[in-house]
Amino acid sequence: xxxxxxxxxxxxxxxxxxxxxxxxxxxxxxxxxxxxxxxxxxxxxxxxxxxxxxxxxxxxxxxxxxxxxxxxxxxxxxxxxxxxx
Numbered sequence: 001x002x003x004x005x006x007x008x009x010x011x012x013x014x015x016x017x018x019x020x021x022x023x024x025x026x027x028x029x030x031x032x033x034x035x036x037x038x039x040x041x042x043x044x045x046x047x048x049x050x051x052x053x054x055x056x057x058x059x060x061x062x063x064x065x066x067x068x069x070x071x072x073x074x075x076x077x078x079x080x081x082x083x084x085x
Contacts, residue, residue, distance in 0.1 A: 003031055004041055004053040008067050011052055018069050019052040020044075023076040029055035037078065049073070 005011040006029055011019060023041050031038050041051045052071075057064035 004029070004045070004051055005068075006053050006055060011068055014050075016050050018050075018072060020049040020072045021051045021074060021076055022054060022068050022071045023051060023078075024054045024057060024065070025078050026056060027078075029053050040076065 002014075003010075004023075005014060005016075005019075021041075021044055023037060025037050027037070029037070031042075033039055033042075037053070041053060044051050050072075052068045054064055054067065
């Protein structure tokens with residue numbers, strides 16, 4: 001099983017023009033069943049949805065949030081502590 005796309009290039013390599021869902025997390029992307037984000041994304045994927053993942057986006061700009069374009073169905077976002085240093 002391949003990792004979820006985290007860049008537009010990875011999404012395009014799968015032959016997708018756009019994802020169904022974009023999952024945004026303030027945490028790192030860890031594709032392991034002990035992590036909730038991985039479970040949610042893999043369940044969606046197992047039902048045929050195209051899911052992309054944005055780990056630890058730069059909240060100071062919109063660039064990270066728009067890298068995949070507009071998803072067909074929506075964004076998923078989970079809270080995390082973002083500390084501006």
